[in-house]
Amino acid sequence: MDNNSLAAQVAAKWHKKRGSLIMALHEIQGVKGYVPWEDATAIAEGMGIPLARIYEVLTFYNFFKLDAPGKAVISVCTGTACYLKGNDKVLEEFKKELGVGEGESTPDRMFHLQSVRCVGCCGLAPVCVVNGKTYGRMTPDQVRGILNEWREKFKNEE
Amino acid sequence: MVKLKIDNFDVEVPAGTTILDAARQAHIDIPTLCKHPDVDPSAGCGMCIVKVNGRIMRSCCTPVAEGMQVITGDAEIVDVRRTVLELILSNHPNACLTCIRSGHCELQDMANVFGIEAAKLPNLTKKWEKDESTKAIVLDPSKCIICGRCVEVCQNQQNVWALSYLNRGLATRVTAAGGIPLADSPCIKCGQCSAHCPTGAIVEYDETQKVWEMLRDPNITTVVQIAPAVRVAIGEEFGFDFGENLTGKTYAALRRLGFDRVFDTNFGADLTVVEEATEFVRRFTESPESLPMFTSCCPAWVDMLEKTQHDMIEYFSTCKSPQSMVGALAKTYYAEKAAIDPAKMRVVSVMPCTAKKWEIVRSKDMSCSGYQDIDVSLTTRELCRMIKQAGIDFRSLPEEEADSPLGEYSGAGTIFGVTGGVMTAALRTAYYYITGEELGELNFKEIEGLEGIKEAEIEIKGQKVKVAVAHGCGNIQIVLDRIRAAQAAGEPLPYQFVEVMACRGGCISGGGQPRVMLPGQSKPRGITDDIRRKRSRGLLCEDECAQNRLSHHNESVKTLYKEYLGEIGGEKAHHLLHTHYFIRECYNKKES
Numbered sequence: 001m002d003n004n005s006l007a008a009q010v011a012a013k014w015h016k017k018r019g020s021l022i023m024a025l026h027e028i029q030g031v032k033g034y035v036p037w038e039d040a041t042a043i044a045e046g047m048g049i050p051l052a053r054i055y056e057v058l059t060f061y062n063f064f065k066l067d068a069p070g071k072a073v074i075s076v077c078t079g080t081a082c083y084l085k086g087n088d089k090v091l092e093e094f095k096k097e098l099g100v101g102e103g104e105s106t107p108d109r110m111f112h113l114q115s116v117r118c119v120g121c122c123g124l125a126p127v128c129v130v131n132g133k134t135y136g137r138m139t140p141d142q143v144r145g146i147l148n149e150w151r152e153k154f155k156n157e158e
Numbered sequence: 159m160v161k162l163k164i165d166n167f168d169v170e171v172p173a174g175t176t177i178l179d180a181a182r183q184a185h186i187d188i189p190t191l192c193k194h195p196d197v198d199p200s201a202g203c204g205m206c207i208v209k210v211n212g213r214i215m216r217s218c219c220t221p222v223a224e225g226m227q228v229i230t231g232d233a234e235i236v237d238v239r240r241t242v243l244e245l246i247l248s249n250h251p252n253a254c255l256t257c258i259r260s261g262h263c264e265l266q267d268m269a270n271v272f273g274i275e276a277a278k279l280p281n282l283t284k285k286w287e288k289d290e291s292t293k294a295i296v297l298d299p300s301k302c303i304i305c306g307r308c309v310e311v312c313q314n315q316q317n318v319w320a321l322s323y324l325n326r327g328l329a330t331r332v333t334a335a336g337g338i339p340l341a342d343s344p345c346i347k348c349g350q351c352s353a354h355c356p357t358g359a360i361v362e363y364d365e366t367q368k369v370w371e372m373l374r375d376p377n378i379t380t381v382v383q384i385a386p387a388v389r390v391a392i393g394e395e396f397g398f399d400f401g402e403n404l405t406g407k408t409y410a411a412l413r414r415l416g417f418d419r420v421f422d423t424n425f426g427a428d429l430t431v432v433e434e435a436t437e438f439v440r441r442f443t444e445s446p447e448s449l450p451m452f453t454s455c456c457p458a459w460v461d462m463l464e465k466t467q468h469d470m471i472e473y474f475s476t477c478k479s480p481q482s483m484v485g486a487l488a489k490t491y492y493a494e495k496a497a498i499d500p501a502k503m504r505v506v507s508v509m510p511c512t513a514k515k516w517e518i519v520r521s522k523d524m525s526c527s528g529y530q531d532i533d534v535s536l537t538t539r540e541l542c543r544m545i546k547q548a549g550i551d552f553r554s555l556p557e558e559e560a561d562s563p564l565g566e567y568s569g570a571g572t573i574f575g576v577t578g579g580v581m582t583a584a585l586r587t588a589y590y591y592i593t594g595e596e597l598g599e600l601n602f603k604e605i606e607g608l609e610g611i612k613e614a615e616i617e618i619k620g621q622k623v624k625v626a627v628a629h630g631c632g633n634i635q636i637v638l639d640r641i642r643a644a645q646a647a648g649e650p651l652p653y654q655f656v657e658v659m660a661c662r663g664g665c666i667s668g669g670g671q672p673r674v675m676l677p678g679q680s681k682p683r684g685i686t687d688d689i690r691r692k693r694s695r696g697l698l699c700e701d702e703c704a705q706n707r708l709s710h711h712n713e714s715v716k717t718l719y720k721e722y723l724g725e726i727g728g729e730k731a732h733h734l735l736h737t738h739y740f741i742r743e744c745y746n747k748k749e750s
Contacts, residue, residue, distance in 0.1 A: 037336065040336070041745055050313070050319035050322075050335075050344075051319075051335040051336075051745055052313070052319045052320065052321065052322035052334065052335040052343070053313075053319070053322065054335070055322060055324065055335040055336040055337075056322045056323050056324070058336070059323075059324050059325045059326070059336070060323075060325070060326045066336070
């Protein structure tokens with residue numbers, strides 16, 4: 001293990017404190033955006049915690065991500081109002097267009113698809129949020145347009 | 159003591175007893191799919207509900223209280239249990255006809271008891287891929303009911319931490335860390351997960367078909383050997399009581415299956431004792447710095463050493479296991495003696511163990527005859543299956559003898575299958591090698607029984623030998639930590655000689671042993687301490703009644719050295735009967 005790596009430093013910081021595995025994993029994800037396999041194994045070694053236990057924690061909490069998320073994070077609200085207004089169909093359309101499931105990223109790492117429970121603007125239901133930008137009164141036929149909008153945006157940034 | 163009423167019977171039990179355990183005093187087996195005497199309650203399945211003062215609670219994790227009124231089964235309770243069972247079944251494939259555990263499955267038992275006919279609920283079973291990567295055990299998460307026994311056994315009893323939960327809720331699955339193949343994890347293939355699994359989610363890697371094909375080939379000479387622990391468990395599949403020693407019938411069954419030569423791993427055990435005692439005496443008298451010495455006949459323990467206990471490698475006995483010694487000699491010494499071309503010989507072993515399947519391909523030392531020394535290692539369960547497939551009436555078979563020369567054994571050889579047995583056998587012979595005299599008392603009571611770590615001090619001509627016997631991998635860790643602490647502090651070693659068996663009770667409760675229900679047996683199926691004691695008795699009794707109880711007096715072993723090997727611990731013996739150990743890492747190749 002590289003002693004200067006982020007994981008080594010985080011492990012050294014939390015090593016002696018009981019019950020601090022979640023804090024250590026938070027720190028890794030805070031910097032990297034997800035918890036890579038190499039960091040998880042380094043934490044296991046550095047903190048003396050079996051890797052099996054670390055993955056039990058990582059996969060129990062929805063918060064932790066095991067893969068690098070896509071550049072544009074698409075949050076489809078499936079809270080009560082949005083769901084009743086048909087956001088399940090919008091979610092299905094995103095899955096179909098992107099070829100990924102919930103909680104997954106596209107192989108080119110451009111998009112990450114997730115469902116969330118209520119984003120606090122039920123008046124606009126059904127709602128999707130992409131990297132902080134809110135799209136209200138969604139219908140499945142708007143999906144392709146939104147994806148193209150972000151593709152265009154990333155292309156221009158290059 | 160706490161007094162309570164269970165189904166209107168007065169029951170008195172120690173404080174802290176759970177209702178589930180207390181109910182046995184009222185002759186009631188409360189149904190459960192997750193609680194097993196070897197593990198702490200996980201409150202996972204929900205089948206064990208009872209009414210406590212009118213309220214429905216889980217009996218596996220509710221301790222008794224003074225004056226409690228418990229009802230364990232009324233119409234409402236039965237109804238709720240049936241619903242719980244239907245919910246479990248709605249997430250389990252309806253595939254009993256093609257499941258290897260069929261007839262030995264606790265979930266199937268339960269479905270029969272509750273008279274489940276047709277599925278009322280839609281089936282939610284997910285099809286996960288089977289993990290066969292270890293080629294020793296097969297993990298099929300589709301059949302898992304998330305009872306938690308295997309995870310509890312793997313993590314806390316064995317301290318191996320190969321198995322774990324992945325995800326949560328309906329998506330929960332038991333896998334190695336992060337869903338990688340088990341073979342890349344610290345799994346030592348002990349199979350205790352399989353021994354405790356109530357369903358067919360973790361079973362042995364079945365290789366019976368390979369063996370049938372060898373038996374069918376007229377150009378092949380088939381040689382078979384059976385391990386000590388097989389003979390005291392095989393009968394359970396044919397209605398004999400736990401622990402009944404059925405060596406003679408097992409030989410007869412093997413001949414009827416078509417094996418050309420029937421040998422006994424107990425011969426290999428005697429040979430192991432002779433080599434290992436010699437190795438210990440050398441280390442003890444000539445190079446005390448090479449102590450402690452660990453026994454090496456348990457492949458799961460060898461696997462653990464090579465993967466996670468690298469600082470202990472130099473203290474390992476270099477002796478191969480009895481299985482591997484017989485394998486090596488079958489294709490060399492015996493093939494020569496009987497004028498059989500080893501290329502046309504196939505050696506099969508029958509073991510109580512799933513890890514033995516891995517041992518036969520562990521390193522190139524396992525092919526010292528120029529061929530793979532042992533071609534297939536079957537578990538007891540697989541052999542029972544073959545006997546049934548062949549329609550052999552096991553119960554009425556005559557008692558037969560093993561073939562010569564790899565069939566003769568002493569009482570010391572047969573107790574290799576039980577915790578404390580290897581140490582006892584080795585001490586008898588080591589004493590003789592050091593003093594030139596036989597021990598007066600051949601039993602060492604301190605190292606018998608199911609205590610996790612047993613210790614004894616044996617005086618040999620004024621010199622004291624401190625020994626430890628550990629079984630169950632969690633206990634092994636404690637012994638290792640004591641040794642490391644003494645080494646670090648520069649203090650005298652707590653032990654000079656340590657016997658290790660990965661499974662609680664030793665090989666008699668190995669991961670490949672039968673799991674039947676006999677009349678009058680309290681649930682669950684599979685291994686419990688009661689069964690461990692009975693199987694142990696079966697082996698210990700054979701030793702006590704044996705004409706020869708000393709490995710160094712096995713005449714076939716003596717002949718072997720005279721005719722073929724030369725000196726005990728000599729060059730030829732080293733080539734065929736000893737091995738090397740290597741550091742192997744886990745988790746090094748994550749699939750991307």
